[in-house]
Structure formats: C-alpha cells, structure tokens
Amino acid sequence: MTKKQLPLDELSTAIGRILGLLLTEEKVDHAVQNLSQAIRESVPGTIGAGVSILDSQGRRTSRGFTDSVVEQADFLQYELGEGPCLTAWATEETVLVHDLSDDSRWAQWSAAVSSLPIRSVISAPLTAGGQSFGTIKVYSPEPAAYDTETANLLELFASPAATLLSHIQSAETPKRISEGLQSALQSRDLVNRACGMLMERHGIPHELALQRLLKHTRDHGSSLHHISAEIVAGIPADKN
Structure with a gap:
C-alpha cells in the first residue's frame, strides 16, 4: 500500500489551524472537538480521531471524538483496562499499531473491537509541564495505514495542543x-x-x-x- 505523505506546507497549515482554533476557545469541549476534527482531516487514512483526558473526578473519559467508532473503541479500553491509549498514557510514549489483527499486546481489547473498522492505531500522550494528562489518538480501517512518520506527525500536533488544552482545562475548573x-x-x-x-x-x-x-x-x-x-x-x- 502506498502511503500518502502530508507535504510540509500542508503540515504547517494544519498545525497553524489547530493552534488558532485552540487559542480562540474558552471551553475544553469546544477546543477538543476542533482539535480532533482538524487532526482527522490532516492525517491521511484516518476514520476517526479523539482525545482521552481526565474529567472533573479524575476519571478517564473521551472527548471530542469525531466518529462513533472512536467512542466505542475508547469505551472498551476504559471498561477492560487495556488498550493503546491507556498504554500511551501510562508509559508517556507514543503507541503505533500497524495491524491490530496481528498485535498481541491487548488481547481482550483487540477481540472486543474486532467487529469495528479498526486495523491501524496511533495514540500519543498529551504532556504539559512534565505531566501526562491524556492522549490523542487516530484510528484507521486499513492495515499499515500509519508508520513512524505519521506517529511523528501526531506528536507534532500533541505537543502544542497539550500545553494549550492544559491551560484551558485549568482555567475552566481549576480546583476539581x-x-x-x-x-x-x-x-x-x-x-x-x-x-x-x-x-x-x-x-x-x-x-x-x-x-x-x-x-x-x-x-x-x-x-x-x-x-x-x-x-x-x-x-x-x-x-x-
């Protein structure tokens, strides 16, 4: 399969768009929704994108998911206590899945999502101030849709987005x-x-x-x- 690479000028435009959207938002929900949509449109082969962060009670939750597939896949991760997003969150390292059908790292979750159109996954941690408070992820229905260059692209999105989202989140509900x-x-x-x-x-x-x-x-x-x-x-x- 020939991978479509994102040209440098398109990458710069996409990152600029995301930063611009986030800087104009005052609410976490709106910011995350804009972030997820922009990433879905910017990463070739992606069926859905979303963000996992902490809610006001310190529980993991999905926000701004662009497709019901993302919502279902994420819910199963939280329910089963395993999956690429939880691993990326816990290890603070980007997780790349080339083909879920051949990946044995999360046997229960892989089996649970086998009926969903998910074969390739990337999940990158959202880290600000030396602390990881969530992840950003993309799902593709095609195997080998993503590679290390795509993972690097998602990390480029995650770094500034994490800083801005953490500021918005803190300003919205500082104590909780x-x-x-x-x-x-x-x-x-x-x-x-x-x-x-x-x-x-x-x-x-x-x-x-x-x-x-x-x-x-x-x-x-x-x-x-x-x-x-x-x-x-x-x-x-x-x-x-």
Whole structure:
C-alpha cells in the first residue's frame, strides 16, 4: 500500500489551524472537538480521531471524538483496562499499531473491537509541564495505514495542543481538575513502581508487567491503584 505523505506546507497549515482554533476557545469541549476534527482531516487514512483526558473526578473519559467508532473503541479500553491509549498514557510514549489483527499486546481489547473498522492505531500522550494528562489518538480501517512518520506527525500536533488544552482545562475548573489530576498522577507513579517490581521479579519488560498488573486487577475485581499498592507493600499479588 502506498502511503500518502502530508507535504510540509500542508503540515504547517494544519498545525497553524489547530493552534488558532485552540487559542480562540474558552471551553475544553469546544477546543477538543476542533482539535480532533482538524487532526482527522490532516492525517491521511484516518476514520476517526479523539482525545482521552481526565474529567472533573479524575476519571478517564473521551472527548471530542469525531466518529462513533472512536467512542466505542475508547469505551472498551476504559471498561477492560487495556488498550493503546491507556498504554500511551501510562508509559508517556507514543503507541503505533500497524495491524491490530496481528498485535498481541491487548488481547481482550483487540477481540472486543474486532467487529469495528479498526486495523491501524496511533495514540500519543498529551504532556504539559512534565505531566501526562491524556492522549490523542487516530484510528484507521486499513492495515499499515500509519508508520513512524505519521506517529511523528501526531506528536507534532500533541505537543502544542497539550500545553494549550492544559491551560484551558485549568482555567475552566481549576480546583476539581487539579485535584483529579494530582490523584491520577499519584496513582500512575504507584503503578509504575509496581510494574518495576514485577519487571525485576519476573525478568519481563515494562509492557508485559503492565499487562499482568491489569489482568490481576480484572481477575480480582479490584482497582489498579489497590493492587499496585499491595505489590509495593510486599503483599503477594502476582504468582504467574
């Protein structure tokens, strides 16, 4: 499949448009909707785009999704506790999926979305002030629709968008968002510590440790924060 590359002048125009739209918005919902739509139109082969951020209670939620496919795929990630967006959020690294049907990183989520027109995915973290507060993602119905250049393009969008969105978000609900973000960041640090212990204990990479942690959470009907706290405290929580 021949990939359509976005010319430099079109890229500059697209980024300028996104920045202009965000700077004129006063509400998070409007800003995110404009951001998602602009990215969908700017990234070739994309069926839908959206943003995952924290709501006022510190819960992950999808905002500004351009298509019901994005809404459904994201909901299943939050429900199952796994998926490319959650991995990008937790690791603060961009996740690129060339073909979901051949990717074994999120077995439950991949099976759950098998009926949806999703084969390629990119999810990039939204990071501002050294803190990740969400992700931005694009979905394509075609395999191999995205490559590292496309991932770099999404990162170019994510960097300035994260700074502006964090400012808008903070101005809109300063106390509630700040408390939710603080709680989420503390939980993320705890999860990373637990993953580190599992990595050392079992000699496995971070991604596999995170998958084991998520599986144990689901199997025991507990929260990721609670299971991570038990592992850090030295309570046996993973015997696999």
